Amino acid sequence: MEISTDSILVSILAGGVYGFAHPGKEDKQALMKHGAKFGVILGIVLGTIDLYLAGFPGFSMALWGTIIVVIVLTVLFVAGTVVGDLLEEKLEKK
Secondary structure, eight states: OOOOHHHHHHHHHHHHHHHHHSSSOOOHHHHHHHHHHHHHHHHHHHHHHHHHHHOHHHHHHHHHHHHHHHHHHHHHHHHHHHHHHHHHHHHHHO
């Protein structure tokens, strides 16, 4: 699996919008937990599909690749929420 520049930018921007749109500080730890759970579930589902299509090597690659990609994008999303929270705080003070 490959992470494109577009998906990195979209993840950070979506996190920024999420952090800015939701009042108050976001619970970053809860966001990371939900993202990790989503990554593991999506990895298992896509890995199982690939198991039937490509055999065991495909299963292993799809499983770990999907988990890693989703967790990286979750970290970027959480970083975007930090930026969104900072923007919200700066604009609120004025």
